[in-house]
Amino acid sequence: MAKSNAFRATREEKSKRGGPAFRAAESSATNLDRLIHERTRLAIVSALAVNTSLTFNELKQLLSATDGNLSVHARKLEDAGYIACTKSFAGRLPKTEYRLAAAGRRALEKYLDHMEALIRATREG
Amino acid sequence: MPQLDPFSRRPPEPVALDDRARDNLRFIRETMERAGSFTAVPGWGGVAIGITALGAATIASTQSEPNSWLLIWLGEAAVALAIATWTTASKAREARTSLFTGPARRFVYSLAPPLFVGALLTALLVRIDFNGAIPGVWLLLYGTGVVTGGAFSIRIVPLMGLCFIVLGAVALFCPWSWGNAFLAVGFGGFHILFGAVIARSYGG
Numbered sequence: 001m002a003k004s005n006a007f008r009a010t011r012e013e014k015s016k017r018g019g020p021a022f023r024a025a026e027s028s029a030t031n032l033d034r035l036i037h038e039r040t041r042l043a044i045v046s047a048l049a050v051n052t053s054l055t056f057n058e059l060k061q062l063l064s065a066t067d068g069n070l071s072v073h074a075r076k077l078e079d080a081g082y083i084a085c086t087k088s089f090a091g092r093l094p095k096t097e098y099r100l101a102a103a104g105r106r107a108l109e110k111y112l113d114h115m116e117a118l119i120r121a122t123r124e125g
Numbered sequence: 126m127p128q129l130d131p132f133s134r135r136p137p138e139p140v141a142l143d144d145r146a147r148d149n150l151r152f153i154r155e156t157m158e159r160a161g162s163f164t165a166v167p168g169w170g171g172v173a174i175g176i177t178a179l180g181a182a183t184i185a186s187t188q189s190e191p192n193s194w195l196l197i198w199l200g201e202a203a204v205a206l207a208i209a210t211w212t213t214a215s216k217a218r219e220a221r222t223s224l225f226t227g228p229a230r231r232f233v234y235s236l237a238p239p240l241f242v243g244a245l246l247t248a249l250l251v252r253i254d255f256n257g258a259i260p261g262v263w264l265l266l267y268g269t270g271v272v273t274g275g276a277f278s279i280r281i282v283p284l285m286g287l288c289f290i291v292l293g294a295v296a297l298f299c300p301w302s303w304g305n306a307f308l309a310v311g312f313g314g315f316h317i318l319f320g321a322v323i324a325r326s327y328g329g
Contacts, residue, residue: 039152046153047160052326054160062160112153115146122143
């Protein structure tokens, strides 16, 4: 499978290399947003894009992620300013709530554009 | 499929990149659907429909002839359908058609059968000269469609449907002369109210 794909790729590269659409896709592939590309983080951002806010536990359930995994990835997004995190108490239990920040929404939109551009480029190329 | 590293220095492989991009889009869509809060139901469209319905109710209330009353409301239904189609399409476009035609289609498929039944029952009620029951029947069946269509959507959509059902049930047991007012409250008031909430919280 890997071999045949690679073979097909090299063969098609020869014929497609020169196309402007392909060149655009190729150059944009290198500045892909790594932060959002990772699956868990992509899921966090996507889930928050369609909810005003989600608690840590809701996200954990939704993504079937472990506590450690989720908090590491959420922290990375938070550090980048993609999501905002508020901590409060619901009774005695600590409650962590996440929201998508404006930068995060922009990043997701850019990522979607990017994916669509890749699909288009291959179709046209 | 081999795992591709899109950040490697190697030139990207076009076929694999394409597949991978599609896969990523599907992943985002599925996550959003599971997260459950995107709605294909257009909020502003609901507000617009509500306003036209209030207009229709005002005009209809001045009619003494039952047939012209019915015609005005049928006209309103056509206007509402046009607004709904247009705003749903543009919301889907803004939210990227590739991502959200699924939920919108599901909603339409669930809404269509009760509306069709409603049309048939309307014809029947006109035939047996029982126009008074029409508002209640409309509210009930529209509510049913919204509840089933919104079953997989955000909670506010089926809740709106439920409100229509309750209002329709009340209308069936009230004086027929109140029918027009019930339609105004339902198709006018509920649409504006819930439409505004949806527009504010769920992306337009």
